[in-house]
Amino acid sequence: MKQFRIAFLILLLASPVFAEISVPNFFGHHMVLQQGGKAKLWGRADAGASVTVSFKNAQSATKAGHNGKWSVEIGTGMADSKGADLTITSDNDTLTIKDVLVGEVWLASGQSNMAFTVSRSDNATEEIAAADYPGLRMFNAPSVTAAEPMENITGSWSLTSPETTGSYSAVAYYFARKLHKDLGVPVGVIKTAWGGKPVETFTSREALSSIPETKEMVTRLLEADRTFDLEKANQQYEKRLESWNKAVKAWRDKGKADGKRAPRRPGKPKRPLLTEGQPGVLYNAMIHPFVGYTIKGVIWYQGEANAREGKVPYDITLPLMINDWRSRWGKDFSFLYVQLANFKTATTAPGNNDPWPLLQNRMRLVLDTTPKTGMATINDVGAANDIHPKNKQAPGARLARWALFHEYDQKDVVYSGPLYTESKTEGNAITVKFKSVGTGLKSRDGKTVERFEIQNENKKWYWATAEIIDKDSVRISSKSVNNPIAARYAWAANPEGANLVNSEGLPASVFSTR
Numbered sequence: 425m426k427q428f429r430i431a432f433l434i435l436l437l438a439s440p441v442f443a444e445i446s447v448p449n450f451f452g453h454h455m456v457l458q459q460g461g462k463a464k465l466w467g468r469a470d471a472g473a474s475v476t477v478s479f480k481n482a483q484s485a486t487k488a489g490h491n492g493k494w495s496v497e498i499g500t501g502m503a504d505s506k507g508a509d510l511t512i513t514s515d516n517d518t519l520t521i522k523d524v525l526v527g528e529v530w531l532a533s534g535q536s537n538m539a540f541t542v543s544r545s546d547n548a549t550e551e552i553a554a555a556d557y558p559g560l561r562m563f564n565a566p567s568v569t570a571a572e573p574m575e576n577i578t579g580s581w582s583l584t585s586p587e588t589t590g591s592y593s594a595v596a597y598y599f600a601r602k603l604h605k606d607l608g609v610p611v612g613v614i615k616t617a618w619g620g621k622p623v624e625t626f627t628s629r630e631a632l633s634s635i636p637e638t639k640e641m642v643t644r645l646l647e648a649d650r651t652f653d654l655e656k657a658n659q660q661y662e663k664r665l666e667s668w669n670k671a672v673k674a675w676r677d678k679g680k681a682d683g684k685r686a687p688r689r690p691g692k693p694k695r696p697l698l699t700e701g702q703p704g705v706l707y708n709a710m711i712h713p714f715v716g717y718t719i720k721g722v723i724w725y726q727g728e729a730n731a732r733e734g735k736v737p738y739d740i741t742l743p744l745m746i747n748d749w750r751s752r753w754g755k756d757f758s759f760l761y762v763q764l765a766n767f768k769t770a771t772t773a774p775g776n777n778d779p780w781p782l783l784q785n786r787m788r789l790v791l792d793t794t795p796k797t798g799m800a801t802i803n804d805v806g807a808a809n810d811i812h813p814k815n816k817q818a819p820g821a822r823l824a825r826w827a828l829f830h831e832y833d834q835k836d837v838v839y840s841g842p843l844y845t846e847s848k849t850e851g852n853a854i855t856v857k858f859k860s861v862g863t864g865l866k867s868r869d870g871k872t873v874e875r876f877e878i879q880n881e882n883k884k885w886y887w888a889t890a891e892i893i894d895k896d897s898v899r900i901s902s903k904s905v906n907n908p909i910a911a912r913y914a915w916a917a918n919p920e921g922a923n924l925v926n927s928e929g930l931p932a933s934v935f936s937t938r
Contacts, residue, residue, distance in 0.1 A: 445469045445514040448713060453522045454581040456561050456612025458529045459503045463718040466495035469514040479510045479524065488514070495716075503527045503609035505559045525559060527610030528603060529719045532596035533626060533711070534726035536619030537762070537812055537819075542597050543590035545816040555589035555597075560604045562592050565616035570709035571649075571697035573628075577713040581612070593617065595725055595762065598820025599827075606828060614717065616710045621701045622729040623741045626711060629704035631748035637736045638744065641703050649696040657693035664690040701729075711749070720831060721758030721796075722749070723823050728764060728811060731783040739786040743794045760798040760826050762819045763787045763933060765806030770920035774877045775885035780917035784934045788843070798826030801841045804868070804931045808918055822930065838862040841930035842896075847911060847937040853901035854878060854911045855893070856937065862927030864895030875922035876900045879910040890924075898924070912936035 447467035457463040457479075469475050469488040476485045477496050484496040507523035532538055542551055565579045582588045589597060593615045600611040624632060624641060632638040671687040696702055730738050746759050764784050771778075784803070791797055800822035805815040822840075829839035842858035842865060858865065867873050878888040878900055888900040888911065900911050914922040914934040924932040 445473075445475070445512055445517045445519050447512065447519065447521075448576040449579055450563050450577070450581075450614065450714065450717065451521060452580055454507075454524075454561055454583055455521065455563070456525045456527050456529050456581075456610050457500045458718040458720060459500055459526045459609065461500065461718070462497040463500050464495060464497050464716050465510075465512075466493070466716065467512070468492040469494055469517075473514045475512065475514045477510070477512050480508050500526045503607075505610050525561070525610040525612070527559065527612060528607065529612045529614070529717070530596075530600065531714060531717075531719050531722045532593055532599075532613050532615045532617065532724075533722065534617050534724050534762075535621050535729055536617075537728070537765075537816075538593055538595055538615070538617040538723075538725035539619050540594050540812055540816060541590060542592050542594045542816075544812075544814065545594040546814045547817075548590070552586050552590050555584050555586055557584040557601065557604055559610040560584040560597075560600050561610070561612045562588075562596065562600070563612070563614045564591065564593075565614070565710055567618045567700070568709045569698045569700050569705050571695070571705075573708045573712040575713060577616075577710065594816035595820045595823070596723065598817045599723055599823045600820075602821050602824035603827060603832075606824070606834070607832060614714055614719075616714065617725075618700060618706055618710065620729055621706060621726075622735075623726060623738070623745055624703045624736075625701050625706040626726075627704065627741070627745040627748050628707045628712075628752070631744055631751075632703050635740070635744065637740055638703070645696055645703050652695055654693065654695070661690060661693050707748075712752075715749075715752045719753075719757060721760065721827065724759065724761040725819065726761075727783055727787065731764065731780050733779050735779075737786055738783050739789045739793065742787070742790055746794055746797070756796055758796050758798065758827065758831050759794070760800070760823045761787065761790075762800045762802060762823065764802075765813050765819075766803045766918045766920075767806050767808065767811055768917040769808055770918045771916040774887050776916045778917045781915045781919070781934050785915075785936060788933050788935060791843070796830070798823070798830060799840070799933070800826065801931050801933045803914055803919060803922060803934065806918070838926060838928045838930065842924060842926050842932035844913075844933070844935035844937075849908060852906050852908065853899050854908050854937065855897055855899045856911060856913075856935075857897050858926075858932065859896070860926060860930075861896045862930075864927055865892050865898065865932075866925060866927065867892075868923040868925045868929065868931070871923065873898060873924050875914050875916075875919045875924075877912050877915060878902045878905050878908045879912075880905045881907050881909060883909075885912075910936065910938045 473488045475494045482499040484498040488494040504526040510521040512519040604611045805818045825839045828834040829837045840860040847856045873890040876888040876890040877885045886902045886904045890900045
């Protein structure tokens with residue numbers, strides 16, 4: 425009996441082992457494939473195994489490499505709202521992905537304002553109740569970290585319905601809904617976002633190391649990880665936890681009655697390369713798995729975590745990330761982003777130097793330096809006391825305007841609010857010109873155009889009188905400035921009174937002429 429068992433074990437070890445064919449989670453039931461070309465799919469099988477992918481009338485075959493990895497491209501045809509099976513076969517194994525649609529696919533990323541759900545947005549009850557769009561689908565990725573680039577991430581595709589939509593990214597949903605309605609085709613969105621995180625964590629460390637401005641932060645991270653002592657960190661954590669417990673007891677005894685907030689519990693120590701927000705960490709875990717998934721473009725809502733003094737300028741870091749992603753996808757896809765909303769206490773004096781409008785303006789500059797980018801201006805829908813404005817319909821719809829005009833050739837769409845293009849100084853006045861004005865500039869409230877500033881030779885800013893002199897031009901001046909050297913508009917975190925819009929009522933972006 426013992427000899428039989430040994431012989432059986434030897435036979436088992438010598439026999440080929442057929443591992444199940446596998447694909448990442450986002451190649452799953454109810455997914456959407458990009459129309460009008462070939463979609464890439466990939467996964468694992470036995471080393472050297474033949475792999476065939478079939479979808480409708482298209483078929484593509486390949487062989488798995490020595491490591492079991494395989495990839496194919498398969499024709500998708502034109503948009504189709506009727507679900508079909510996609511079948512993957514390899515030797516004795518078959519994997520069937522059901523109810524696959526063909527349409528438009530976008531990836532949605534960023535920080536908390538992209539993660540912000542429909543359930544928290546304006547008119548949530550009505551919006552959710554009306555969300556019956558089986559051709560609009562979303563893949564929600566979890567918030568995870570990784571020290572090295574990952575191949576997979578958990579999650580699944582779901583159909584838009586009152587039962588699912590409340591958990592969707594509000595900006596992504598309202599963006600996709602407009603495309604779905606206006607184009608009449610299925611739309612799929614892959615949402616992968618994490619609140620409070622800077623642009624550098626969504627960028628690969630290789631890209632960050634490629635320029636001096638960001639290389640140092642990667643060097644510091646790698647050194648911190650190399651010297652990280654978990655035992656010592658846990659000891660320090662226990663001390664902080666003990667102090668926290670004492671502070672909570674004191675708060676309960678006294679502070680709670682005064683309406684003070686409870687002390688925040690200290691976080692458990694983490695290895696630096698697994699700490700969210702560190703350079704490249706979220707790229708590894710939440711972007712890299714999707715690299716290669718055939719998409720039309722990306723929508724992005726982030727920047728709040730970078731609107732601080734001392735940060736590398738955003739018109740350097742955002743293009744770095746955009747080009748990093750495009751390089752890895754091997755495609756110059758459209759990249760559309762939301763400019764920061766108005767926030768904080770409204771200002772009443774000129775000469776404001778808050779970093780918020782500085783970052784907003786740097787976002788605007790990216791439009792000129794990085795091809796195939798678009799920006800939704802939302803300095804009219806923010807809230808002074810809330811960094812998360814509940815009006816997510818506006819940014820979603822305004823992103824969709826860019827996509828409809830530039831990606832879907834709907835040239836009758838006014839794709840943006842007024843964007844500064846050039847200026848000319850004449851005597852004591854500066855005339856500024858704009859594009860994307862529709863049939864002409866106007867004030868939102870029918871009153872005098874406000875929130876223009878003009879700068880004198882000593883670089884002091886004054887409020888300016890502004891007059892719309894043509895459908896695309898505004899002349900500004902001040903009795904206090906004889907020889908103006910610069911002009912700017914809406915230059916404040918919360919530029920209350922900024923009312924320059926185009927014929928569609930879309931707001932003008934912050935800008936400075938120098």
